[in-house]
Amino acid sequence: DAEITQSPRHKITETGRQVTLACHQTWNHNNMFWYRQDLGHGLRLIHYSYGVQDTNKGEVSDGYSVSRSNTEDLPLTLESAASSQTSVYFCASSEGTALPYEQYFGPGTRLTVT
């Protein structure tokens, strides 16, 4: 069955380190998204991509970057981890043919920056 996976599921890192969170989907979806979820803020969009070589900034993109070299993967990189980036990160994907379309979420990565 098609799915969307994230790795690692849990990560503890130190302030200042570079961290990459992986997201892989097997639906062949064009659209992929990264969100962070913090108590009281719901889900906030970090970056998104509408296809290979396409990346766009979301509402909370500072300190994060993504790259899209193939359809299946959209890794999220924290350039220099900060304690404010402690959060739960969700990757999602969706088809891109015509609105409206639902998003499928991965299981999430819980990141702690110490």
Add this chain to the structure above:
Amino acid sequence: GQQVMQIPQYQHVQEGEDFTTYCNSSTTLSNIQWYKQRPGGHPVFLIQLVKSGEVKKQKRLTFQFGEAKKNSSLHITATQTTDVGTYFCALQGAGGTSYGKLTFGQGTILTVHP
């Protein structure tokens, strides 16, 4: 960008009681989606509403889209412990730089006491 206010933030009910969460926007929406997130889980798509005044039902869940397409509600009849979780509405951008992106409400956390 588009914003949505979701209320209440928390709702505690006794099993068997009804539950309603509301989403309100200051702008006309092209469509609205609803997601459920179980504790420790990831958001899962429930439904999408597109037409003015639309009402959709899924067993004990009733979803409504306002006549002016500026508000929506999710009503659960006779809650069960399996209904526990956070319910999010999400607006989907229909054009320009917001095309395809979801903007999530803050969510309503539902707890059900047996």
